[in-house]
Amino acid sequence: MKNLCPHCGTDLDIEKEVFANDKLFTGHNCQGYDNSEKQKIIRVLSVLRQNGGFDFEVLGMGMNTSGYPGAFTKIVQGIIRSVIYGKVLHLYSGTSLIGDERIDLEHPNATKNCRVEDFLKEDTRDWDWVLLDPPYAIQRANLKLGAYGEYGSLSGNTLWQAVMRRYCQRHIDNILWLDFCAPSIKGFGRKKLWLLLPGGFHTVRVLSWLKREMKPML
Numbered sequence: 001m002k003n004l005c006p007h008c009g010t011d012l013d014i015e016k017e018v019f020a021n022d023k024l025f026t027g028h029n030c031q032g033y034d035n036s037e038k039q040k041i042i043r044v045l046s047v048l049r050q051n052g053g054f055d056f057e058v059l060g061m062g063m064n065t066s067g068y069p070g071a072f073t074k075i076v077q078g079i080i081r082s083v084i085y086g087k088v089l090h091l092y093s094g095t096s097l098i099g100d101e102r103i104d105l106e107h108p109n110a111t112k113n114c115r116v117e118d119f120l121k122e123d124t125r126d127w128d129w130v131l132l133d134p135p136y137a138i139q140r141a142n143l144k145l146g147a148y149g150e151y152g153s154l155s156g157n158t159l160w161q162a163v164m165r166r167y168c169q170r171h172i173d174n175i176l177w178l179d180f181c182a183p184s185i186k187g188f189g190r191k192k193l194w195l196l197l198p199g200g201f202h203t204v205r206v207l208s209w210l211k212r213e214m215k216p217m218l
Contacts, residue, residue, distance in 0.1 A: 054190040061196035061205060071095050072133070072178075079194055079207060080176060086128030089172075091116050092135065099131060117160065120167040127171055133178040134160075175210040182206045187214040 003012045062073035071094055072080070080098060090099030093110050103119050104110035112119065116134075168175060169187050177183055180203055182193055188210040196205040 055192040056195065057192070058195045058197065061198040072098075076178065076196065076207065080131060083176065083209065084129045084131065084174075087126075088129045088131060089125075089127045091119075091130060091132040094133075117163055120163050123167075123171070125171065127173070129174045129176060130168065130172045131176045173212045175208070177208045177210065178205060179208070180205065182208045183210075185210060187212060189213045 005012055059075065062075035077096075077098070084098070088099040088101075090096060090102045093099060093102035093104045094107050095109050096102065097109055099111075101112065102110045103112050103114065103116055105115060106113055165185050168185055174191075175185070175188060178196075182190070184190065191209040191211040193209070194207040196207060198205065
């Protein structure tokens with residue numbers, strides 16, 4: 001049975017999870033709602049849980065201490081390693097050593113240095129997983145994204161979306177996608193979302209697990 005507030009409809013179990021480590025939280029208060037990041041998340045997740053469909057988890061993202069912009073935090077690495085298995089393709093891999101094939105424009109930890117779009121147009125292998133953390137619009141984009149030849153969010157680039165979508169529909173069984181958004185691809189269903197809270201005034205990140213629900217499209 002769902003544990004909902006009879007007055008405002010908030011899922012009290014979700015609220016407890018989100019504020020689990022917040023020492024200032026003293027309990028549910030219908031009149032105490034504001035437009036804080038956490039309260040917005042609670043409202044969204046309350047609706048998702050009531051409608052069912054997929055799992056989700058809210059947790060702190062942790063700090064990137066690698067010195068490399070955009071590298072996975074230890075928390076994110078832990079989630080990824082707990083989920084993936086089999087043959088893994090890692091796109092925009094940067095410093096990461098996760099994946100049998102790692103594609104990055106120039107980092108030496110990659111197994112192949114090239115543009116991701118060029119790789120996707122040529123590769124015909126099938127994979128159990130694709131892991132990707134594509135560049136998105138961030139501060140100092142000219143410095144952090146310039147190496148990729150991009151200066152904005154790839155997730156908002158319709159040409160890039162089309163290439164990524166076709167490749168996944170033909171060759172991928174599971175997708176782990178870290179971004180500002182929670183993308184969806186025809187033929188795949190959402191298995192789980194991790195909402196990662198970086199703290200301060202930074203934007204929430206979403207790690208999406210998409211699982212194939214249809215046969216590969218040729």
